[in-house]
Amino acid sequence: MNDWTDRAATLADELIAAGKLHYPEWVAAVRAIPRHELVPVFYEQDPVTGDWLTRDATDPAWHDRIYSNRALFTKIGEATGSWGRAVVGLSSTSTPGLMTRMLEALDVHDGHDVLEIGTGTGYNAALLAHRLGDTHVFSVDIDGDLVELARHRLGGIGYRPIVVAADGARGLPEHAPYHRVIATCSVSAIPRAWLEQTRIGGLILADVKLSVHAGNLVLLRRHADRVEGRFDRNWAGFMSLRREVARAASPVDAGEPVARDRHEAVLRTTDVDTLRPWDNLVAWFLAQLTVPTEIGYRHTLDEQTGRPADVLLTTADGSWCEISDRTDDGFREVREAGPTPLWRAVENAHQLWQQLGQPGWDRFGLTATTDRQWVWLDAPDSDHTWPLDPPPTL
Ligand SMILES: C[S@@+](CC[C@H](N)C(=O)[O-])C[C@H]1O[C@@H](n2cnc3c(N)ncnc32)[C@H](O)[C@@H]1O
Numbered sequence: 001m002n003d004w005t006d007r008a009a010t011l012a013d014e015l016i017a018a019g020k021l022h023y024p025e026w027v028a029a030v031r032a033i034p035r036h037e038l039v040p041v042f043y044e045q046d047p048v049t050g051d052w053l054t055r056d057a058t059d060p061a062w063h064d065r066i067y068s069n070r071a072l073f074t075k076i077g078e079a080t081g082s083w084g085r086a087v088v089g090l091s092s093t094s095t096p097g098l099m100t101r102m103l104e105a106l107d108v109h110d111g112h113d114v115l116e117i118g119t120g121t122g123y124n125a126a127l128l129a130h131r132l133g134d135t136h137v138f139s140v141d142i143d144g145d146l147v148e149l150a151r152h153r154l155g156g157i158g159y160r161p162i163v164v165a166a167d168g169a170r171g172l173p174e175h176a177p178y179h180r181v182i183a184t185c186s187v188s189a190i191p192r193a194w195l196e197q198t199r200i201g202g203l204i205l206a207d208v209k210l211s212v213h214a215g216n217l218v219l220l221r222r223h224a225d226r227v228e229g230r231f232d233r234n235w236a237g238f239m240s241l242r243r244e245v246a247r248a249a250s251p252v253d254a255g256e257p258v259a260r261d262r263h264e265a266v267l268r269t270t271d272v273d274t275l276r277p278w279d280n281l282v283a284w285f286l287a288q289l290t291v292p293t294e295i296g297y298r299h300t301l302d303e304q305t306g307r308p309a310d311v312l313l314t315t316a317d318g319s320w321c322e323i324s325d326r327t328d329d330g331f332r333e334v335r336e337a338g339p340t341p342l343w344r345a346v347e348n349a350h351q352l353w354q355q356l357g358q359p360g361w362d363r364f365g366l367t368a369t370t371d372r373q374w375v376w377l378d379a380p381d382s383d384h385t386w387p388l389d390p391p392p393t394l
């Protein structure tokens with residue numbers, strides 16, 4: 001691709017115009033990194049057949065895609081879930097706009113050492129290495145093949161940050177402490193290692209997600225005894241830190257679907273019309289905060305429109321609920337069974353969200369010590385706090 005510098009410059013302009021890129025150091029980095037060298041191939045799923053299609057960056061038809069503000073799947077592979085065994089995206093490169101937004105929020109300065117969790121293609125590591133220099137950038141990915149490729153491709157374009165195949169939940173103790181830790185995969189709580197490996201005064205930027213869509217980016221400052229900070233005003237999402245998926249016994253991520261005996265279910269109606277997590281992400285987060293285990297979410301597809309229809313929520317304790325997409329005078333049918341009344345939790349969360357004055361993400365924050373973690377509204381010691389129980393693996 002011989003005109004990549006023009007394309008990278010256009011991408012930078014696009015991100016500036018979209019309000020996702022402001023500072024000259026990061027503008028220079030976006031202009032300088034040949035993204036196609038780090039993403040020589042990407043994958044797209046055919047919306048009709050579901051088949052995965054391979055796109056080759058050397059094909060001029062895909063040049064624009066590589067230098068656009070889009071996330072691209074960069075590794076696919078077989079995985080087992082409620083859908084059975086299927087090919088799914090295993091790694092992706094996030095939208096450049098999300099990366100620049102996060103890098104700017106990270107407030108890095110010359111001489112800072114930064115640990116990135118989730119190397120993927122190495123694009124983010126390249127931006128960091130351009131800004132700070134190779135010796136200040138450390139990046140880990142659990143996928144050894146990706147690490148090899150990223151290291152090789154980064155070297156090919158003149159960058160040599162430290163890239164290591166390791167479980168990011170453990171951080172990278174051999175090069176700690178860091179001024180900044182940035183995670184480009186999501187966690188259900190802040191791993192203790194990140195807290196311990198961040199310098200006092202340093203920052204951690206991570207995507208905390210308790211289940212699919214239930215959480216957001218949070219920027220935490222390290223104090224002597226804790227890390228603390230607020231969620232980002234705008235929602236964003238990453239794929240889960242991989243060992244956490246194995247932990248989750250919900251139909252969204254792993255394991256067998258919960259067996260449902262419809263005769264067992266209580267049948268009732270609901271007037272909550274925000275059925276899907278993304279209809280009200282904050283209320284969905286509140287619902288998940290009050291349910292002790294991860295809520296799995298699935299929906300059927302409307303045969304005519306192809307849009308999401310009936311919703312199914314499940315938890316590992318065997319609880320489930322089905323909510324009908326069809327309304328009758330504004331009410332929908334709910335079938336609910338098992339020890340955890342899941343739709344009741346969603347209804348209560350919507351009610352609470354209204355009572356609290358419809359708070360946006362940035363009224364919520366998180367505090368993590370080595371012993372406990374909690375989400376709060378407005379202040380760490382407010383009347384509204386919710387415990388976060390880190391899984392034993394973190
Ligand atoms: C969204 S991608 C990262 C994108 C990357 N920053 C880039 O610039 O292309 C998420 C990455 O997290 C990695 N990952 C998943 N679980 C991990 C873990 N436990 N430790 C480290 N990396 C992990 C995945 O292999 C995947 O490459």
